[in-house]
Amino acid sequence: MSDQLTIAVFGAGGKMGMRVSNNLAKSDHTVRYVENSPAGQERTRQAGREVTDSATALEGVDVVVLAVPDVALQPVTADLVPQLAPGTVVLTLDPAAAYANLLYPRSDVHYVVAHPCHPSIFLRRKNEAEYADTFGGIAAPQDVLAAYEGGDEAKRAAAEAVIRAMYAPVLDLHWVTVKQLAQCEPTLVETIACMVGSLLKESLHEAVHTMGVPEPAARAILLGHIQVALANSLQGDNPFSEACMIAMDYGRDKVIKEDWKDIFRDDELDKNLQAMLHLEQPISR
Numbered sequence: 001m002s003d004q005l006t007i008a009v010f011g012a013g014g015k016m017g018m019r020v021s022n023n024l025a026k027s028d029h030t031v032r033y034v035e036n037s038p039a040g041q042e043r044t045r046q047a048g049r050e051v052t053d054s055a056t057a058l059e060g061v062d063v064v065v066l067a068v069p070d071v072a073l074q075p076v077t078a079d080l081v082p083q084l085a086p087g088t089v090v091l092t093l094d095p096a097a098a099y100a101n102l103l104y105p106r107s108d109v110h111y112v113v114a115h116p117c118h119p120s121i122f123l124r125r126k127n128e129a130e131y132a133d134t135f136g137g138i139a140a141p142q143d144v145l146a147a148y149e150g151g152d153e154a155k156r157a158a159a160e161a162v163i164r165a166m167y168a169p170v171l172d173l174h175w176v177t178v179k180q181l182a183q184c185e186p187t188l189v190e191t192i193a194c195m196v197g198s199l200l201k202e203s204l205h206e207a208v209h210t211m212g213v214p215e216p217a218a219r220a221i222l223l224g225h226i227q228v229a230l231a232n233s234l235q236g237d238n239p240f241s242e243a244c245m246i247a248m249d250y251g252r253d254k255v256i257k258e259d260w261k262d263i264f265r266d267d268e269l270d271k272n273l274q275a276m277l278h279l280e281q282p283i284s285r
């Protein structure tokens with residue numbers, strides 16, 4: 001594969017499709033944009049990009065980026081992947097469907113999954129644009145986790161070039177297995193980190209509406225303590241005080257179920273994915 005690739009983005013007018021297309025459009029690659037909803041087509045055109053039909057987009061394509069919903073990946077790959085030339089790279093943006101064995105099986109195409117890490121809360125941001133870019137892909141650098149279980153290093157390199165362009169600016173790209181990517185996303189980051197984020201929001205609501213603390217005061221002390229809690233726990237910046245540790249133990253006893261680490265078991269991951277992908281049958285391995 002040459003350095004200049006031909007890329008087709010499916011779902012180009014969706015949330016991730018717009019983000020990755022905004023970045024790919026700035027690259028030297030030839031990029032085609034496919035989108036089947038009228039609203040998504042309109043967003044694509046509004047951004048100054050042309051909508052291409054699926055068959056034309058697949059002609060001579062090197063890399064297909066599937067920015068479609070995870071629940072659509074089974075029918076979408078069953079439709080598109082048989083049309084691809086041997087050696088094409090098919091890039092999905094979340095491991096759920098790949099780990100659940102829902103992608104159309106074809107041994108002569110190269111499936112790659114790449115999920116953005118989002119900029120670290122400990123990133124040393126340098127300017128306003130980096131502070132404003134909490135999601136990543138605009139100004140703040142982020143890492144990416146990617147999985148490729150084939151052995152063709154030229155295809156891996158081509159995939160990495162596209163991944164770095166579409167999630168730019170990218171610091172490190174960590175190659176993991178599809179299973180490890182699924183263990184991180186959803187278990188580590190959606191089941192735990194995003195759930196804790198929503199718990200913090202509910203706790204703020206309780207402090208204001210049940211306990212009667214003025215909202216600006218509750219918000220100020222919570223946001224500052226979130227930073228301290230994370231810096232102390234994840235970076236070892238400062239020790240928690242003895243009294244704080246007693247309060248933390250009380251919280252753990254009251255809030256956390258004894259068997260919570262079950263979520264890290266394979267069968268629980270499968271149950272979580274089955275629900276996320278709206279599958280009627282358990283995932284077959």
Ligand SMILES: NC(=O)c1ccc[n+]([C@@H]2O[C@H](COP(=O)([O-])OP(=O)(O)OC[C@H]3O[C@@H](n4cnc5c(N)ncnc54)[C@H](O)[C@@H]3O)[C@@H](O)[C@H]2O)c1
Nearest residue numbers: 011013014015016034035036037040067068069070093094
């Ligand atoms: N939203 C996020 O924050 C986020 C973050 C990381 C990864 N992802 C992953 O990105 C992928 C896309 O998610 P999203 O949130 O952007 O979804 P979305 O629903 O916002 O967008 C999906 C787009 O795909 C289009 N589409 C559906 N079927 C199509 C087809 N056959 N051909 C062309 N277009 C089609 C839809 O019209 C829609 O515009 C998923 O795999 C998701 O897990 C999302």
